[in-house]
Amino acid sequence: MAQLAASSSAMKFYSPSTPIWCPGCGDFGVLASVKKALADLQIKSKDTVIVGGIGCSGSIHNDMECYGIHSLHGRLLPTAIGVKLANPNLTVIAAGGDGDGYAIGAGHFMHTLKKNPSIVYIVMQNGTYGLTKGQPSPTAKVGYEGNQDLPFDAVLTALSIPSTTFIARGFSGNQNQLTDLMKKAITHANSNRGMGFLEVLSPCVTYNDTYKEWREQVYDLNADKSYNPDNRLLAFTKASELLDQGKIPTGLIYLGKSKSLESNTSTFREHEAIAKQDIGLANNLPKYEQLLRDFR
Ligand SMILES: Cc1ncc(C[n+]2csc(CCOP(=O)(O)OP(=O)(O)O)c2C)c(N)n1
Ligand code: SF4
Numbered sequence: 255m256a257q258l259a260a261s262s263s264a265m266k267f268y269s270p271s272t273p274i275w276c277p278g279c280g281d282f283g284v285l286a287s288v289k290k291a292l293a294d295l296q297i298k299s300k301d302t303v304i305v306g307g308i309g310c311s312g313s314i315h316n317d318m319e320c321y322g323i324h325s326l327h328g329r330l331l332p333t334a335i336g337v338k339l340a341n342p343n344l345t346v347i348a349a350g351g352d353g354d355g356y357a358i359g360a361g362h363f364m365h366t367l368k369k370n371p372s373i374v375y376i377v378m379q380n381g382t383y384g385l386t387k388g389q390p391s392p393t394a395k396v397g398y399e400g401n402q403d404l405p406f407d408a409v410l411t412a413l414s415i416p417s418t419t420f421i422a423r424g425f426s427g428n429q430n431q432l433t434d435l436m437k438k439a440i441t442h443a444n445s446n447r448g449m450g451f452l453e454v455l456s457p458c459v460t461y462n463d464t465y466k467e468w469r470e471q472v473y474d475l476n477a478d479k480s481y482n483p484d485n486r487l488l489a490f491t492k493a494s495e496l497l498d499q500g501k502i503p504t505g506l507i508y509l510g511k512s513k514s515l516e517s518n519t520s521t522f523r524e525h526e527a528i529a530k531q532d533i534g535l536a537n538n539l540p541k542y543e544q545l546l547r548d549f550r
């Protein structure tokens with residue numbers, strides 16, 4: 255929980271907490287890259303909202319100097335969409351775990367990819383439920399804690415949904431690449447081009463230490479100059495081939511041009527967003543009084 259600095263008013267200053275993660279947790283790399291990306295892009299704390307999920311990863315907003323919401327397990331995406339639609343001028347980042355996003359939150363994951371709101375979604379993927387001490391998550395490999403299912407691949411899932419516009423994967427063990435992808439995801443969302451989906455391979459050193467194997471498996475698609483992220487079919491083919499070869503594709507995997515949720519003016523009109531409304535008493539007293547009467 256962000257701490258209230260010495261002040262008589264809860265509205266004045268908050269200072270970020272120190273992360274409570276185990277030493278070496280991949281989430282430290284994600285935190286560092288979000289901070290650096292926001293600083294490099296000169297996005298102010300007052301204009302940034304991070305919506306955390308439930309899990310070790312879901313505490314990331316506590317460690318940042320910006321607005322934060324600790325959402326319900328698996329429900330960070332609808333919360334983040336609500337924030338964005340209430341005030342489209344904000345940089346809205348949803349950040350949670352693979353259990354949060356791909357298990358209990360899987361329905362929201364699919365439909366948010368489909369709706370394509372202009373938010374960033376970071377999934378810290380560690381193949382386990384870290385906070386609850388190491389049960390297999392949907393991305394767990396075969397054999398991990400008795401798991402017999404082949405792992406779910408979120409990049410292939412996102413590629414199969416026609417309205418997605420930004421699909422990327424980074425690795426906590428490669429900070430330069432991760433920060434670059436983070437900046438691209440934020441810039442994509444802030445240009446109202448839809449959701450910047452960034453899965454980060456973020457090892458849980460306590461219950462599923464995959465640093466060594468992931469370091470050997472990652473394959474940066476963008477290092478291959480012949481790779482074109484504009485082509486969904488190529489992205490799907492290439493990602494599937496690499497997975498079959500025991501590799502994990504990383505980098506900016508797909509960049510598309512479908513419409514974002516907010517650009518659909520039949521359902522969203524920016525000037526009607528809540529933050530842009532005059533809600534002061536002076537012009538609205540009769541309406542508020544009527545509202546109270548309606549509840550009696
Ligand atoms: C509705 C609900 N069900 C279950 C839990 C218990 N729970 C807390 S965190 C968690 C899983 C976290 O895994 P993940 O999202 O991968 O995050 P990580 O800890 O690995 O970063 C679960 C099942 C909960 N808090 N709320
Ligand atoms: S249990 Fe795993 S995911 Fe949680 S803080 Fe420790 S290393 Fe990170």
Ligand SMILES: [Mg+2]
Nearest residue numbers: 351352353382
């Ligand atoms: Mg996890």
